[in-house]
Amino acid sequence: MAKYENLVPRFLKYVKVNTRSNPNSDTIPSAAHEVPFLKSLMAELEEMGMSEVKYNEKNSYVTALLPSNLDHKVPTIGFITHIDTADFNAEGVNPQIVEDYDGQSVIKLDADGKYVLDPAEFSSLKKYAGHTLITTDGTTLLGADDKSGVAEVMTAMEYLISHPEIKHGDIKVGFGPDEEIGTGADHFDVKDFNADFAYTVDGGPLGELEYETFNAASFKLKIEGKDVHPGSAKDILVSAIQLGIDFQNQLPRDETPETTDGRQGFFQLWIFNGTIDEVNMEYIIRDFDREGLENRKQLVKDIVAKMNKELGQERLALDMHDEYYNMVEVMKDHMDVVKLAEEAMAELDITPDESPVRGGTDGSKLSFMGLPTPNLFAGGENMHGRYEYVSEQVMEQALDVVLKISELNVKQNS
Incomplete structure (x- = not known):
């Protein structure tokens, strides 16, 4: 039985919705079809019992608050993800489930076998023996970047609401557009979000903890x-x-x-x-x-x-x-935020991979805007194309890290 019963069904539902951003657009968001998905998240947040749920018409971010259940104040944490997918076919996403993968077999994506995931070419597959993998059908991307992060953060909030015995401070969540075209965070309202620090849940394989970018x-x-x-x-x-x-x-x-x-x-x-x-x-x-x-x-x-x-x-x-710009210019003065994530991973027996990101995240811009925001793994591999896949077990571990960070934030500030 899955550790978080709604995590994978939520992810599968999300990836089937086309939210591909448009690099040639000047509108906010860049593609009109991003808005219905964002508003569906808003409805979902309201239904699960989150507070201060809103859609910002100026920047198209959906934000919400999970109020503290403590009798004292601790720093407010934010968890931020993006809902848009990259510049590759995102219409008609049809996820395939590969249960108990052996780490050696070639995975046929399409019916004709034209597109395959072969460990000889994609060596990352070898570390997923015993995992349940979610792949594409070879005709689209999957959208784990970053709908795995969206599903993980949503499910983490749902889990905390349904387990009030777990103590936590104020937690803010944000879901935004257009990260893939590099413009989404430009309009983020840091003051309104009102978190002391945040994490983007937008990384790749297990253990990624990124605070240095291009x-x-x-x-x-x-x-x-x-x-x-x-x-x-x-x-x-x-x-x-x-x-x-x-x-x-x-x-x-x-x-x-x-x-x-x-x-x-x-x-x-x-x-x-x-x-x-x-x-x-x-x-x-x-x-x-x-x-x-x-x-x-x-x-x-x-x-x-x-x-x-x-x-x-x-x-x-x-x-x-x-x-x-390279977020380390800001994060070097906020390494306590990184240390909190390191300690969360250590308690979960996850080895942090703090290699510099050969890319960027919304966290780069947010950090320079005054919200220190390193990036956590969300699980995706081979992102942005037909060979993309994600492990159900790694998605669960990413969710574990979100919950553990919230827990340690209380312990370290009580």
Whole structure:
């Protein structure tokens, strides 16, 4: 029998709802279909007995309070997740259940066996012998990022409400949109949330405890060409496609996501489309060191300036902005929040993995906004695509950590 009977059914219900965010939208939230899901969470929170349940029309966050059952004040903890999924097909999610996985077998996702989870390719599978795995059917992502976190936080609140003998202080929860496109936390109301510190439950495998992220920037490059008939093109035609290739080739070839790991930063071209007449390119830049990020940004600016000078006109137009910064700049002064999570994991015999995140979380922005917010594991593997899966047992352990943090917060402040 499952440890938390509503955890997996809740997760399966959530992932079947398309909440994919839209990177090309300027609205809040970025996709209208995020709103009904958020409001369904609001109704669920009200039904289970949470207080101060509300939907913020300005930022589309749903927040709620589980009031303290103590006779004294302890710090208020927040648990925050996001409901949107990444830029991959999220329509018609059809989860598959693999019970008592042996850690060795190939898992066929689709009926034809075109897409498989093979331990020879995905070595993470080997550590899940004896687990119940939830996978995709090969046609969509799963959405464990971050609906596993949503299900875990919701179920944790339900569990505390149904077990009033468990002592806890005020607990705030928040469920927001658009984390996957990097804009959701921009509008979060820290003052209204009114927590002393928080955790995003948005990490991956068992034990992840993250308080160091990339510094991040992105840029768009619009290139103007000149298209004429190729038969009379000499000394007239200017290929925007070739200029885009020339630009890309001046970036370091060994500083891309597929050639770096650990604390190495990178440039990534993730959109390249257009014609001879016009090309649009979109990049992300990542570096753990703020100075390193600035150096990478400057390199891009220098290449654009150099190419425009050689062309004799402004054919390359650059639009660059910063996205988030390494949260360790803030968290180094709030390591007690990290220590609380470390102690919770230790009591549950979970070894923390505090490796720097080769990415970012809403916690990065929230920390710089005045709410120290490290990131906890939620269980997902191979996130953002058809090979995504999650272990039921690891989801339960993530829920255990949420409950244990709440418990230790009382013990350490009584």
